[in-house]
Amino acid sequence: MIHLQNVVKKFGSFTAVNNISLHVGKGEFFGFLGPNGAGKTTTIKMMTGLFSPTSGTITIGGYDVVKQPNRAKSNIGYIPDHPFLYDKLTGREFMAFVGGLFNIKGNSIKEQSQRVIDHFEIGEWVDRLTEEYSQGMRQRISIAAALLHDPEVIVIDEPLIGLDPASAKTVKDTLKSLTHRGVTIFMSTHSLHIVEELCDRISIIKDGKIIYYDTLDKLDTFRERTDGKFESVFIELTK
Amino acid sequence: MHQLSHILKYKVISGIKLKLEPRxxxxxxxxxxxxxxxxxxxxxxxxxxxxxxxxxxxxxxxxxxxxxxxxxxxxxxxxxxxxxxxxxxxxxxxxxxxxxxxxxxxxxxxxxxxxxxxxxxxxxxxxxxxxxxxxxxxxxxxxxxxxxxxxxxxxxxxxxxxxxxxxxxxxxxxxxxxxxxxxxxxxxxxxxxxxxxxxxxxxxxxxxxxxxxxxxxxxxxxxxxxxxxxxxxxxxxxxxxxxxxxxxxxxxxxxxxxxxxxxxxxxxxxxxxxxxxxxxxxxxxxxxxxxxxxxETRPSTKRNLTSGIIDLYADSIFPRSISVLLKRDLIRFLREPGQWVHFVLMLLLVTVFLFSVSSLEVEFNDPFLMTVVYLVIFLFNAFLVAAIALRFVYPMMSMEGEALWSVRSAPLNMLRIYLIKGITATTILLVIAQVLTYVTVVSMYSNYPLILFSMMAQLMSVLTIVGLNLGLGSYFAQYNEKNPIRIASSQGASLTFLVVLLYLIFMVSLYTPFITGYFEQVLIFSRSPAGWMIVPLLLSGAITIMLAGTATLLGVRAVSRDV
Known part of the structure; x- marks a missing residue:
């Protein structure tokens, strides 16, 4: 469902992403890890059309994000790490706006919005202007908006920032249940316990290069060298 | 004092580094x-x-x-x-x-x-x-x-x-x-x-x-x-x-x-x-x-989805992705008092100007004097349009703000968003410019060739002014600045305004010999020809294509770059 082939992203002379290749299958929950500044968000931004790759190809659902950007983006639900919203729109209006950008008909947006509003239990404040929202509220709105068009792929950058435990659980359960329905999740995070809990496979990026790309079980050889905790393995690998 | 100079020193360093950024x-x-x-x-x-x-x-x-x-x-x-x-x-x-x-x-x-x-x-x-x-x-x-x-x-x-x-x-x-x-x-x-x-x-x-x-x-x-x-x-x-x-x-x-x-x-x-x-x-x-x-203590009011033409759920004659963009901009404009109050004040200024000018009488026998008065009014009309454009068109792309991710990650061509903004701005400014032109020129000079020329010349001005403001506003976009007034008074905005002023001055000097020639025909030979306007309008059109086209190319490239 997601293919990255020899992807490079340079900013001037600095190489943020250095020739990475990844493949994520349909219905897979994929964790994308790495220390700060490793190239995670840059990779995600290239996948969602916010950055253009310097070289290499990225395809989502069989569509090249550079050559067929609209086709590729129609398949994606993107949840950014900083969920900036329009201050003067309400959460419901923001969802209607995003739904419209994906060309969903008015009545369908209404129904879909209500469905996600009920699911994430945000009805109490969804009709207030987003300028009044906390970080967690904004995060929940951006997650809800990303699910409106029933995307085949969800690209999510730090999914649980600012969420209270109950909301975090709802989000985790929702994402996991989506993979059971065949939706592919590409998640970048620093929360290693979430990776252990949810991900089928992971990839670790450091200084723009992939240094690990497999299932969590395959980390056992590394676990032996440390105290066995995933956290210690991650620190050892990214040293 | 030491602390103050310390803070100011770092502000200056940061400012200089920003200016010398090798981008x-x-x-x-x-x-x-x-x-x-x-x-x-x-x-x-x-x-x-x-x-x-x-x-x-x-x-x-x-x-x-x-x-x-x-x-x-x-x-x-x-x-x-x-x-x-x-x-x-x-x-x-x-x-x-x-x-x-x-x-x-x-x-x-x-x-x-x-x-x-x-x-x-x-x-x-x-x-x-x-x-x-x-x-x-x-x-x-x-x-x-x-x-x-x-x-x-x-x-x-x-x-x-x-x-x-x-x-x-x-x-x-x-x-x-x-x-x-x-x-x-x-x-x-x-x-x-x-x-x-x-x-x-x-x-x-x-x-x-x-x-x-x-x-x-x-x-x-x-x-x-x-x-x-x-x-x-x-x-x-x-x-x-x-x-x-x-x-x-x-x-x-x-x-x-x-x-x-x-x-x-x-x-x-x-x-x-x-x-x-x-x-x-x-x-x-x-x-x-x-x-x-x-x-923080502002009473939180729930807002139902706005109804009528700005209902985000309602279908319209436009494709949905376009209609939601238009409605979103309109809702944000109407809910931001700083925006609509400024706009109303500027329209009031335009109205006051129209009333003042419509009562003036300009019946001179000197063609040069008639030309000067006509061009001063033309320039002032264009200046009003330029001021409105600077305040509202220049910040248009920056106003997408940090929520730009929601648009950029949607299956929508940025060129389309750019064009929607351009067409909206051109339509509104064209109406204002044509009302200004019609009232001032018709009330002062009741001859049709001049009225027609004025309207065509203002059309070119509006296209150029919108092209420059939207293009350079996109090129110098500040997505992290929420205040449109600050965007409209930034270095990029001042630069844009100066370019627009230079353009207007150039246009006035281009039109001067043609208008003088026309008034000579009217006042000396009692004729009111129309053919004279073809050359200045063609030249004006070429300048519009050159300036607005260049700015649009810069703007379109800028809105598609990494964010």
Missing amino acids: WNTVMKNLASVVVFDGFAIGAYFFSYNLTSYLIEEARIGQFLLHRFLSMFLFVFFITISLGNILVSYSTLFKSPEARFLFTQPVSHFKIFLIKFLDNFFYSSTTFFLMGFAVIAGYGAYFGHPWYFYPLMMFGVFIPFMLLAACVAVIVLLLVIRFTEYVNVKHLAAFFVIGYLGVVYVFFHSVSPVALVNNVLEHYPDVDQYFTGFDPWFLKYLPSHWLAELLYWSVQGSSQYVLLNAGLLLLCVGGIFGGAMMVGRRMYYQSWLLTINKR
Whole structure:
């Protein structure tokens, strides 16, 4: 469902992403890890059309994000790490706006919005202007908006920032249940316990290069060298 | 003091690093700024020199009237700077993340106030410093002033004069915010706006420029006398008048009166600056808390999805992705008082201008004079459109803000978003421009070829002005700045406005021989031909395609770059 082939992203002379290749299958929950500044968000931004790759190809659902950007983006639900919203729109209006950008008909947006509003239990404040929202509220709105068009792929950058435990659980359960329905999740995070809990496979990026790309079980050889905790393995690998 | 200089040092370092950022658009912005600002400063120099020369030698209004006109201009300039500073300093003092950060550090409130005040003063006045110096240089060169006149005028008089306007603005702003504790903020704001407008009205009503000119010219040719008896009593208390008087006496060679007026001005600046600092020391932190408190305790109102044409669920004649973009922009515009209030005020200004111009009678027998009047009106119409475009079109792309991710990650071509904004802006400005043209030209010249030409020429102007503002506004987009007023007064915006002004001046000079030729036909040969307009309109169209096309290319490329 997601293919990255020899992807490079340079900013001037600095190489943020250095020739990475990844493949994520349909219905897979994929964790994308790495220390700060490793190239995670840059990779995600290239996948969602916010950055253009310097070289290499990225395809989502069989569509090249550079050559067929609209086709590729129609398949994606993107949840950014900083969920900036329009201050003067309400959460419901923001969802209607995003739904419209994906060309969903008015009545369908209404129904879909209500469905996600009920699911994430945000009805109490969804009709207030987003300028009044906390970080967690904004995060929940951006997650809800990303699910409106029933995307085949969800690209999510730090999914649980600012969420209270109950909301975090709802989000985790929702994402996991989506993979059971065949939706592919590409998640970048620093929360290693979430990776252990949810991900089928992971990839670790450091200084723009992939240094690990497999299932969590395959980390056992590394676990032996440390105290066995995933956290210690991650620190050892990214040293 | 050490802490203050430490903070200022890092602000300067950060500013310099930002300016010297080795990015193509930063380098281009800086280079283009240098070229255009210098070009404009040179233009301002020659304009000032030639205008002074014309008024003294051709129109022969005398030095007294010249400096009374200067006094009036400086008064309006003072009010404008002061109003502009109120708007910008609200953002700088009360909404800036830097102020919020500094309040969490062991930095005194007064130091934060001083830092943000200076920030605001230099941010909003730099362009005026350059233009002011160019105008002073042109004026001084005409009167043959010695070299030391220029730095003394600039640093000893003009900058303090602008500082005075900034001080008055910050005092008014702090008082307004402080009083919002007791009085409704909208009533208070309305009171001050009406107050400012009232002051301008009373000033011009009392000074009465037409009566002044008639009174002085009765004494022709002895118009260089000092006709102080014609001045209203309050004039001698105004800093703008002291500055004009200082210039008058410097021409007369009376250093005694020059020093007297300079002393008055500097004393006043010192006093008001001290007052502003005192008000800042006492009221800034309280006012800052008050604005935070107002924001946090604002009753949260639920809003149902807006109905009618701005219902985001409703289908329309446009594809959904386009209609939601249009509706979103309209909803955000209507819910942001700073946006629609400004727009209404600008439309009011346009209406007042239309009423004033429609009652003018311009029946001259001199083709050149008719041309001058026509082109002045054309230029003023275009200038109004340019001012509206700068305030509302230039920030359009920046106003996408940091929520741009939601649009960029959607299956939508950015070129389409760009075009939607361009078409919306062009439609609105075209209506305003054509109403302006129709009312002014039809009321003054009832001949159809000229009306047709005017409408076509304004169409070209609108296309160019929108193209430049949207294109350069996208190229220099500041997605992290929420305040459209700050965006419209940024370096990129000043540059855009200067380019637009240069374009308008060029167009006027291009049209001059054709319009003069037309009026010669009308007034001398009693004919009203139409064929003459083809060449200037074709040239105008070519310039529009070149300028608007280049700016659009830059803009479209810019909106598709990494965010």
